[in-house]
Amino acid sequence: MPDRSSHRALPAHTHPEDVPVETALAALADPVRLQLVRELAAAADWSHSCGSFQVPVGKAALSHHFTVLRAAGLVEQRDRGPKRLNRLRREEFDTRFPGLLGLVLREEG
Amino acid sequence: MPDRSSHRALPAHTHPEDVPVETALAALADPVRLQLVRELAAAADWSHSCGSFQVPVGKAALSHHFTVLRAAGLVEQRDRGPKRLNRLRREEFDTRFPGLLGLVLREEG
Numbered sequence: 001m002p003d004r005s006s007h008r009a010l011p012a013h014t015h016p017e018d019v020p021v022e023t024a025l026a027a028l029a030d031p032v033r034l035q036l037v038r039e040l041a042a043a044a045d046w047s048h049s050c051g052s053f054q055v056p057v058g059k060a061a062l063s064h065h066f067t068v069l070r071a072a073g074l075v076e077q078r079d080r081g082p083k084r085l086n087r088l089r090r091e092e093f094d095t096r097f098p099g100l101l102g103l104v105l106r107e108e109g
Numbered sequence: 110m111p112d113r114s115s116h117r118a119l120p121a122h123t124h125p126e127d128v129p130v131e132t133a134l135a136a137l138a139d140p141v142r143l144q145l146v147r148e149l150a151a152a153a154d155w156s157h158s159c160g161s162f163q164v165p166v167g168k169a170a171l172s173h174h175f176t177v178l179r180a181a182g183l184v185e186q187r188d189r190g191p192k193r194l195n196r197l198r199r200e201e202f203d204t205r206f207p208g209l210l211g212l213v214l215r216e217e218g
Contacts (some may be wrong), residue, residue, distance in 0.1 A: 021216040022138050029134035099208035107130040 016073030016089060016096035024097055027072030028104050032057055033065050040088035041105050049083040067071060119123035125182030125198060125205035133206055136181030137213050141166055142174050146183060150214050180204040 016024075027033060029039050039053050050066065052075055057065070066086075068076040073096065074088045125133075136142060141164050148162050159175065166174070173197075178184040182205065185196045202210055 021213055022140060022143065025134045025138035025213070029131050029138050031131060034131065097212060100212060103206055103209060104130055104134070 010077060010079055010084075011067065011070060013069050013076060014073050016093045019071075019073040019096065021097065024072050024074075024093075024100065027068050027074055028100070030065070030068075032061070033069060034104060035087060036065060036069065037101070038105060040075065040086060041090065041101070045087040046078065046085040047082075048086045050077075051083075051087065117189065119186060119188055119193075120176065120179060122185060123180050125202045128180075128182040128205065130206065133181050133202075133209065136177050136183055137209070139174070139177075141170075142178060143213055144196060145174060146210070147214060149184065149195060150199065150210070154196040155187065155189075155194040157195045159186075159195065162191050191214075 017087050028037065035055050036053055040048060050062065053062070055062065055065075066075060066077070070077065073089055073093055076089050078087070088101075090101060137146065144164050145162055149157060159171065162171070164171065164174075165208060175184060175186070179186065182198055182202055185198050187194050187196070197210075
């Protein structure tokens, strides 16, 4: 049976080890992406599909924000049926940039 | 005697306490500003005038970068005669965003 996922091939991921510090900072320097990261941090891994976040942006903008988060090593995605599920790469990101995620998660939105 | 400084009135500064985390991250998410911050971190306070940094940008761009750094609570400026001198607000910024400066200073340029 072909994959009936509504997404095309799962997009490329970048491991935090390969992320320059400027890229990590720029990814987090945006209120929508900070909100996505905070919601992911507050939920269990793989419990959030891309459509389930409380952010005031459309689908195309959301897709762009996830591209930036993947490229910064912040988010891992996996398709399950029609849903694309998300996980914050907290441990790997913390190993690469100690304290950075904690800093933005401590702040209020 | 009037002030013969080549600068106009010293521009406004923002204290790190009043800086949102997005603003701090965006200020540091730029290779030229990171280089300015690294050079300031490596030098004594007030030893660097605005024209003394090793960055490949013109005067107008440099002025913009310093505006961003002041607004993020990263840099304090003071005029001495014709020179505008700079200081990294390391302690105040560290108090507001613990570990963030250390993170970017550890990274290679």
